[in-house]
Amino acid sequence: MYAQMVDTGTKRLKTLEEMSPEERDFQEKIDAETKIEPKNWMPDAYRKTLVRQISQHAHSEIVGMLPEGNWVTRAPTLKRKLQLMAKIQDEAGHGLYLYSAMETLGADRDEEVQKLHDGRAKYSSIFNYPTLNWADMGAVGWLVDGAAIVNQVVLQRTSYGPYSRAMVRICKEESFHQRQGYQILLDMMREGTQEQKDMVQDAINRLWWPALMMFGPHDDESPNSQQSMVWKIKRKSNDELRQMFIDQTIPQLEFLGCTVPDPDLKWNEERGHYDFGEINWKEFYDVLKGNGPCNHERISTRRKAIDEGAWVREAAVAYAAKQKQRAAKAA
Amino acid sequence: MTQQEALQEYLLRMADSGMILAQRLSELVGKAPALEEELASSNVALDLIGQARNWYEYAAELIDDGRDADKLVFLRDAHDYRNLLMVEQPNDDYAVTMARQFFFDVWHYFTLKALVNAKDERIANIAAKAVKEATYHLRRSSEWVKRMGDGTEESHRRIQDAFNLLWRFTGELITPDDIDHAMFEAGIGPDPQQLKQDWFGMVREVAAQATLAVGEEDAWMYMGGKTGEHTEHLGHILAVMQFLPRAYPDATTW
Numbered sequence: 001m002y003a004q005m006v007d008t009g010t011k012r013l014k015t016l017e018e019m020s021p022e023e024r025d026f027q028e029k030i031d032a033e034t035k036i037e038p039k040n041w042m043p044d045a046y047r048k049t050l051v052r053q054i055s056q057h058a059h060s061e062i063v064g065m066l067p068e069g070n071w072v073t074r075a076p077t078l079k080r081k082l083q084l085m086a087k088i089q090d091e092a093g094h095g096l097y098l099y100s101a102m103e104t105l106g107a108d109r110d111e112e113v114q115k116l117h118d119g120r121a122k123y124s125s126i127f128n129y130p131t132l133n134w135a136d137m138g139a140v141g142w143l144v145d146g147a148a149i150v151n152q153v154v155l156q157r158t159s160y161g162p163y164s165r166a167m168v169r170i171c172k173e174e175s176f177h178q179r180q181g182y183q184i185l186l187d188m189m190r191e192g193t194q195e196q197k198d199m200v201q202d203a204i205n206r207l208w209w210p211a212l213m214m215f216g217p218h219d220d221e222s223p224n225s226q227q228s229m230v231w232k233i234k235r236k237s238n239d240e241l242r243q244m245f246i247d248q249t250i251p252q253l254e255f256l257g258c259t260v261p262d263p264d265l266k267w268n269e270e271r272g273h274y275d276f277g278e279i280n281w282k283e284f285y286d287v288l289k290g291n292g293p294c295n296h297e298r299i300s301t302r303r304k305a306i307d308e309g310a311w312v313r314e315a316a317v318a319y320a321a322k323q324k325q326r327a328a329k330a331a
Numbered sequence: 332m333t334q335q336e337a338l339q340e341y342l343l344r345m346a347d348s349g350m351i352l353a354q355r356l357s358e359l360v361g362k363a364p365a366l367e368e369e370l371a372s373s374n375v376a377l378d379l380i381g382q383a384r385n386w387y388e389y390a391a392e393l394i395d396d397g398r399d400a401d402k403l404v405f406l407r408d409a410h411d412y413r414n415l416l417m418v419e420q421p422n423d424d425y426a427v428t429m430a431r432q433f434f435f436d437v438w439h440y441f442t443l444k445a446l447v448n449a450k451d452e453r454i455a456n457i458a459a460k461a462v463k464e465a466t467y468h469l470r471r472s473s474e475w476v477k478r479m480g481d482g483t484e485e486s487h488r489r490i491q492d493a494f495n496l497l498w499r500f501t502g503e504l505i506t507p508d509d510i511d512h513a514m515f516e517a518g519i520g521p522d523p524q525q526l527k528q529d530w531f532g533m534v535r536e537v538a539a540q541a542t543l544a545v546g547e548e549d550a551w552m553y554m555g556g557k558t559g560e561h562t563e564h565l566g567h568i569l570a571v572m573q574f575l576p577r578a579y580p581d582a583t584t585w
Binding site: 072076078082088089134188192306310315316317318319 | 481
């Protein structure tokens with residue numbers, strides 16, 4: 001998931017009558033659920049919005065490696081080390097296909113990564129929270145991948161073909177990660193010591209609200225959502241997705257024998273949904289603005305990796321050029 | 332030392348060398364110089380941990396004192412570790428990471444190639460799978476050594492420095508001790524003379540293509556990892572890697 005606030009660059013929605021013939025043809029395709037492919041005509045704002053959304057999504061996969069990387073050197077068994085490393089590797093892979101999907105829109109990976117490093121591009125706020133105990137590796141899988149899946153399952157039907165196909169593959173892997181994460185927590189709750197059970201509850205306490213924030217602001221605070229819905233880049237609203245996530249997660253929480261830090265959480269028979277308390281929106285916007293616990297560390301780690309690796313990439317380019325020259329000479 | 336004790340020691344050397352190198356690689360997660368390298372580096376680490384687990388499981392059966400593979404990894408102190416000193420050296424820049432990988436991969440590949448024909452069927456089977464992975468590892472690290480060596484002026488300087496820095500740990504890869512001789516005589520381990528020749532042959536060939544100089548064969552060599560005398564680094568590696576099982580000794584499941 002992980003695209004929380006994507007600017008569409010539009011002030012209001014156009015009616016079909018106001019559209020140019022090309023725009024109308026485009027919108028009719030979308031309305032008929034025909035996928036838009038890279039070579040098709042598309043409005044500039046649609047292209048820009050998608051680049052923003054897909055790059056945010058890709059950046060989130062990449063930055064998202066760091067909170068888990070924080071524990072990969074300390075995974076407590078061989079099995080858990082292999083699982084965690086493979087999960088992080090999948091995230092790097094997701095980043096790669098998302099950047100590729102983004103490049104079909106004419107954007108450039110290096111330029112978009114530069115925007116991330118300059119603070120001009122966003123990534124999901126969740127990765128600005130620290131991972132403080134081993135149970136976070138379970139809770140991240142269960143809650144963070146869980147929230148991502150709720151969003152991404154819907155995005156499998158998104159209107160842009162390459163993005164939609166990337167989502168199908170990513171969803172499969174993330175469902176696996178989510179089950180694996182839940183299993184880490186379940187094993188500790190069932191067979192763990194009191195200290196391990198306390199770790200699990202502590203991880204949930206810290207990650208619950210940030211996980212709910214992953215769905216973005218309330219619908220009425222999300223001015224760009226409407227255009228994205230018409231373009232079918234987005235298919236369900238932030239609040240709808242958040243509610244779906246809560247409804248499916250609370251029974252799993254109860255099965256674990258844990259709680260969430262929300263005194264207002266209770267089943268509402270009439271609505272057929274869980275009611276829940278208000279998110280701390282000040283914290284949400286603070287983290288988006290760069291004032292979360294780990295914003296600084298996450299970006300500086302990524303920047304350092306890419307900056308300090310510049311000579312490695314340059315060497316590969318120089319070597320390839322020399323090889324090509326030699327092959328040309330030999331021919 | 333009985334034949335079985337020698338075999339246990341030998342298995343721990345294989346297991347620990349892969350494990351500690353993978354642990355070093357896991358420190359790089361999220362920090363590789365390119366996204367493609369994140370994937371490649373994790374692949375190598377995952378292969379090495381998988382192989383190590385196979386070696387540990389066999390070792391644990393022979394040792395037969397109730398310890399399983401996890402206990403061997405997470406509850407032995409540095410002096411009981413039998414890994415090569417090379418693999419515990421810090422990542423430093425990517426040239427050092429890659430030179431370390433290359434020197435190790437050449438050794439690993441030729442060792443596994445011999446172990447495929449071990450008279451011990453269990454070892455032959457583990458090696459048969461591992462050698463396929465090691466072939467890929469060696470191809471990758473050789474390619475990087477060539478790219479760096481014959482890339483830019485800066486990359487050449489860095490990889491040459493890395494070769495010079497790590498040269499003193501190469502002797503341990505190819506200097507046999509009693510256990511290596513015993514394993515060869517038992518029809519398990521590689522012929523030490525042949526291993527040394529193959530290792531130098533490959534290292535010199537790749538270095539020549541990479542326009543790099545290699546050290547002298549008779550240079551002073553730092554050794555001891557195979558018998559449990561390590562550099563200062565291993566203690567720190569274990570302090571991180573073993574933190575949870577050590578801090579929560581009552582936990583029986585994770």
